[in-house]
Amino acid sequence: MHDDIAEILFTEDEIAQRVGEIGRAITRDYADVADEGIVLVSVLRGAAIFMADLARVIDLPLEMDYMAVSSYGSGTKSSGVIRILKDLSTNIEGRHVIVAEDILDSGLTLEYLLKNLSERHPASLRVATFLRKQTQPQAEIDCTYLGFECPDSFIVGYGLDYAEHYRNLPYVGVLKPEVYR
Numbered sequence: 001m002h003d004d005i006a007e008i009l010f011t012e013d014e015i016a017q018r019v020g021e022i023g024r025a026i027t028r029d030y031a032d033v034a035d036e037g038i039v040l041v042s043v044l045r046g047a048a049i050f051m052a053d054l055a056r057v058i059d060l061p062l063e064m065d066y067m068a069v070s071s072y073g074s075g076t077k078s079s080g081v082i083r084i085l086k087d088l089s090t091n092i093e094g095r096h097v098i099v100a101e102d103i104l105d106s107g108l109t110l111e112y113l114l115k116n117l118s119e120r121h122p123a124s125l126r127v128a129t130f131l132r133k134q135t136q137p138q139a140e141i142d143c144t145y146l147g148f149e150c151p152d153s154f155i156v157g158y159g160l161d162y163a164e165h166y167r168n169l170p171y172v173g174v175l176k177p178e179v180y181r
């Protein structure tokens with residue numbers, strides 16, 4: 001275990017198992033629209049690893065696209081100010097879209113994104129979030145596909161960073177508070 005990690009929450013094996021389950025659920029749920037295909041949208045950069053793994057366990061025609069939004073900088077609390085830094089390259093009108101997020105904290109990022117994406121009139125729009133933090137208050141977001149609930153600590157690994165570090169840890173853990181204090 002990395003020296004800066006206080007505790008491992010989900011191991012590499014547990015993550016692979018759960019992502020596999022989500023991929024199979026999506027494959028089943030979208031079987032009827034398989035010929036239209038789906039568009040997986042990842043919110044950079046944290047969700048890139050989750051989406052890459054998820055895409056490989058979905059047995060349907062799919063496209064992958066990316067958005068980048070700012071909400072955090074290198075601090076640890078959401079600013080509530082969301083700005084699109086990079087938009088989709090795909091026209092999602094009439095498409096079945098699944099937004100892959102790394103972690104739902106205040107929910108402000110997803111709330112903004114879902115509103116923004118729904119204005120483009122996709123055929124359907126759902127959320128797959130790898131983690132949902134037990135944060136209060138949290139915007140009410142319907143997470144059709146959820147990896148794990150996690151405690152309200154600062155979490156890194158499996159795509160999640162602190163100041164761009166730790167994204168490559170294959171597990172998810174709690175960062176020691178002395179690292180960011």
Ligand code: 5GP
Binds near residue numbers: 071108133
């Ligand atoms: P929200 O808008 O839901 O408060 O925050 C969403 C974004 O904040 C997430 O997509 C993620 O980038 C970042 N974030 C929230 N909590 C954590 C955390 O515990 N660890 C890391 N690394 N990022 C977090």
Ligand code: MG
Binds near residue numbers: 044
């Ligand atoms: Mg994110």
Ligand code: MG
Binds near residue numbers: 046160161162
């Ligand atoms: Mg970050």
